[in-house]
Amino acid sequence: MPPIENRYEFVYLFEVTNGNPNGDPDAGNMPRLDPETNQGLVTDVSLKRKVRNYVQLEKGFHPPHDIYMQEHAVLNQKHQQAYQALEIEPDSKNKALPKDAAKARELTQWMCRNFYDIRTFGAVMTTEINCGQVRGPVQMAFAQSVDPIVPLEISITRTSVTNEKDAERKDREMGRKHVVPYGLYRAHGFISAKLAEQTGFDDDDLSLFWRALIQMFEHDHSAARGEMNARKLIAFKHNSPLGSAPAHKLFDAVTVERTGAVQAPPRDFSDYVVHIDRGGIQDGVEVIEHL
Amino acid sequence: MSYGVRLRVWGDRACFSRPEMKVERVSYDVVTPSAARGILEAVHWKPAIRWVVDRIHVLAPIRFETIRRNEVGNKIPAGNIKKARKAGSTSGLHHYVNQDRQQRAATILRHVDYVVEAHFELTEQAGAEDTEGKHLDIFNRRAAKGQCFHTPYLGNREFPAAFEGLAGGTTPPEPAPELLGEQDLGWMLHDFAFSDGRCKDIQPRFFRAQMVDGVIEVPEPDSEEVKG
Numbered sequence: 001m002p003p004i005e006n007r008y009e010f011v012y013l014f015e016v017t018n019g020n021p022n023g024d025p026d027a028g029n030m031p032r033l034d035p036e037t038n039q040g041l042v043t044d045v046s047l048k049r050k051v052r053n054y055v056q057l058e059k060g061f062h063p064p065h066d067i068y069m070q071e072h073a074v075l076n077q078k079h080q081q082a083y084q085a086l087e088i089e090p091d092s093k094n095k096a097l098p099k100d101a102a103k104a105r106e107l108t109q110w111m112c113r114n115f116y117d118i119r120t121f122g123a124v125m126t127t128e129i130n131c132g133q134v135r136g137p138v139q140m141a142f143a144q145s146v147d148p149i150v151p152l153e154i155s156i157t158r159t160s161v162t163n164e165k166d167a168e169r170k171d172r173e174m175g176r177k178h179v180v181p182y183g184l185y186r187a188h189g190f191i192s193a194k195l196a197e198q199t200g201f202d203d204d205d206l207s208l209f210w211r212a213l214i215q216m217f218e219h220d221h222s223a224a225r226g227e228m229n230a231r232k233l234i235a236f237k238h239n240s241p242l243g244s245a246p247a248h249k250l251f252d253a254v255t256v257e258r259t260g261a262v263q264a265p266p267r268d269f270s271d272y273v274v275h276i277d278r279g280g281i282q283d284g285v286e287v288i289e290h291l
Numbered sequence: 292m293s294y295g296v297r298l299r300v301w302g303d304r305a306c307f308s309r310p311e312m313k314v315e316r317v318s319y320d321v322v323t324p325s326a327a328r329g330i331l332e333a334v335h336w337k338p339a340i341r342w343v344v345d346r347i348h349v350l351a352p353i354r355f356e357t358i359r360r361n362e363v364g365n366k367i368p369a370g371n372i373k374k375a376r377k378a379g380s381t382s383g384l385h386h387y388v389n390q391d392r393q394q395r396a397a398t399i400l401r402h403v404d405y406v407v408e409a410h411f412e413l414t415e416q417a418g419a420e421d422t423e424g425k426h427l428d429i430f431n432r433r434a435a436k437g438q439c440f441h442t443p444y445l446g447n448r449e450f451p452a453a454f455e456g457l458a459g460g461t462t463p464p465e466p467a468p469e470l471l472g473e474q475d476l477g478w479m480l481h482d483f484a485f486s487d488g489r490c491k492d493i494q495p496r497f498f499r500a501q502m503v504d505g506v507i508e509v510p511e512p513d514s515e516e517v518k519g
Contacts, residue, residue: 026396034356041358045449068384068385068386069363070386110372139441140449142304190451244436247442249437
């Protein structure tokens with residue numbers, strides 16, 4: 001399929017209930033916070049990780065939907081072992097890198113064709129030539145909660161201990177969990193048709209991307225995450241590759257407001273109403289509600 | 292000197308990494324001419340033209356924040372790709388992020404707002420059909436309509452920039468009061484010199500950034516004030 005020919009932006013709303021959507025390694029894994037406003041944050045890389053994981057689940061590491069940046073996966077490690085058993089030795093000494101741009105481009109193109117995440121998000125490839133770097137068409141910004149969040153620290157106990165020495169003086173250990181009671185997060189994303197041209201990101205890839213955003217939290221449950229759900233995915237489709245309206249104006253057209261008593265802390269998606277000001281959207285831009 | 296353009300760019304976050312502190316990234320206080328050029332190029336660029344940043348207006352107070360993220364430590368070696376291509380299989384090409392993880396902090400800027408004044412020059416690659424007026428019109432039309440080749444960003448791609456063309460004649464907005472007066476921002480990256488116009492032999496060049504009432508005059512790339 002040919003690469004996509006339209007520019008897109010999207011507003012993506014997701015919620016967390018009694019979970020930690022994205023821990024901050026600087027703050028003992030507390031939920032990330034904007035220190036100025038106390039709004040919760042989820043980094044772009046965190047969301048991209050989940051998109052990759054979803055594609056991995058749906059397509060199962062097969063080209064053209066293989067995933068380059070993988071999380072530790074035992075199954076695939078076995079494949080790798082088999083590969084290494086058959087091959088002689090990963091050629092570490094033969095560091096012959098393609099000098100000319102055409103060869104480098106061939107390598108890059110091959111990587112784009114086979115790996116979904118490289119086609120979508122781009123990757124820095126090759127260590128000594130610049131040409132092996134691709135920018136993917138999909139660009140995401142930090143997601144930010146609509147209202148300030150108040151992370152709770154919850155102490156939990158475990159009825160066993162780690163080692164024998166501990167057993168002599170105690171019979172249980174305590175741990176901590178950080179949760180956000182409720183947070184509705186809003187993320188903005190951009191899809192460039194011109195960069196899609198360079199990586200071959202096509203309409204099938206795009207629908208897979210939308211599917212991933214809608215379903216990725218369904219397959220990312222864990223003790224830390226609590227309940228996370230995608231709530232809204234509003235895409236703006238421009239009728240041209242370069243676009244027909246400034247992105248910030250389209251984002252402004254989507255407002256998320258509180259319903260009912262604004263003083264009470266939000267605890268449910270029904271505490272919010274999402275409004276799209278269709279009148280304020282420029283000609284040449286189609287609003288598509290994927291969710 | 293060709294015709295100038297003025298583009299207002301703003302965003303919630305920005306990181307113009309200092310080259311001397313790029314493992315744990317620390318942003319410069321303001322956008323570098325190099326990053327500003329990248330923003331202009333995201334809106335319009337052809338090999339026939341070269342953007343030259345003349346002036347940067349800093350409108351919002353300079354504020355920092357830190358964020359720490361899990362990042363991967365290595366890039367893809369070309370040799371592995373070559374081998375996989377020959378084998379016709381992607382196995383062995385994967386990168387296990389859990390085994391190659393680095394936690395890095397970034398000291399980034401918050402709530403930035405700039406006006407970039409720039410002009411472009413025609414390069415040797417300009418053909419007969421590349422008139423200055425044509426490229427200027429394309430740029431201004433795109434800036435006015437919010438069109439771009441790809442979404443411009445403030446240093447890193449996760450920090451998108453909103454942008455708006457400033458029509459000729461309008462004066463740029465006033466800077467925040469605390470930016471008034473003179474401030475020496477020290478040595479700052481001007482841009483990279485691409486000696487042969489390609490990726491080989493890339494040299495960083497620096498200049499002494501002085502901010503007067505929120506305005507930084509950017510010296511010409513080949514002037515005395517820009518040192519490699």
